[in-house]
Amino acid sequence: xxxxxxxxxxxxxxxxxxxxxxxxxxxxxxxxxxxxxxxxxxxxxxxxxxxxxxxxxxxxxxxxxxxxxxxxxxxxxxxxxxxxxxxxxxxxxxxxxxxxxxxxxxxxxxxxxxxxxxxxxxxxxxxxxxxxxxxxxxxxxxxxxxxxxxxxxxxxxxxxxxxxxxxxxxxxxxxxxxxxxxxxxxxxxxxx
Numbered sequence: 001x002x003x004x005x006x007x008x009x010x011x012x013x014x015x016x017x018x019x020x021x022x023x024x025x026x027x028x029x030x031x032x033x034x035x036x037x038x039x040x041x042x043x044x045x046x047x048x049x050x051x052x053x054x055x056x057x058x059x060x061x062x063x064x065x066x067x068x069x070x071x072x073x074x075x076x077x078x079x080x081x082x083x084x085x086x087x088x089x090x091x092x093x094x095x096x097x098x099x100x101x102x103x104x105x106x107x108x109x110x111x112x113x114x115x116x117x118x119x120x121x122x123x124x125x126x127x128x129x130x131x132x133x134x135x136x137x138x139x140x141x142x143x144x145x146x147x148x149x150x151x152x153x154x155x156x157x158x159x160x161x162x163x164x165x166x167x168x169x170x171x172x173x174x175x176x177x178x179x180x181x182x183x184x185x186x187x188x189x190x191x192x
Contacts, residue, residue, distance in 0.1 A: 025076030125163030
């Protein structure tokens with residue numbers, strides 16, 4: 001895969017979201033492992049790179065557990081812009097993408113997956129899982145195991161994980177997340 005194809009895709013995405021601050025995928029464009037998150041947050045928009053905030057610190061730790069570094073993988077998000085909400089106190093914070101926003105971003109994500117052509121696609125949380133498995137998919141039903149999926153004209157291995165930020169907000173998931181990472185390490189050891 002040549003990076004020019006990804007650049008052309010990014011140009012198309014930019015045209016679809018005029019005036020938005022966008023964060024595109026990062027990493028090895030022909031990686032065997034592709035991670036997909038929900039959407040960039042404040043830190044990601046500021047640095048123009050996915051997974052650099054607190055969740056990025058967890059991501060770096062989990063990659064280390066797998067014996068990998070960011071330079072060996074490709075990381076992206078379903079939505080390339082930061083979905084936000086404004087509180088009553090006039091503060092801006094992240095919000096999950098709406099169904100409509102996910103559906104609008106989905107063709108671009110599927111094309112990005114086709115271009116990178118990973119051996120394994122790892123979704124981080126419900127939003128990316130639903131973007132590739134459908135809106136009825138729930139992370140609690142799919143986490144911690146590899147399954148074969150069809151996207152458009154291609155077939156891929158999918159491994160769903162809870163979002164790295166979930167263990168920040170729900171520490172009770174830490175053991176499950178660790179077991180899922182162990183399962184992922186075993187799968188990677190046998191297949192990549």
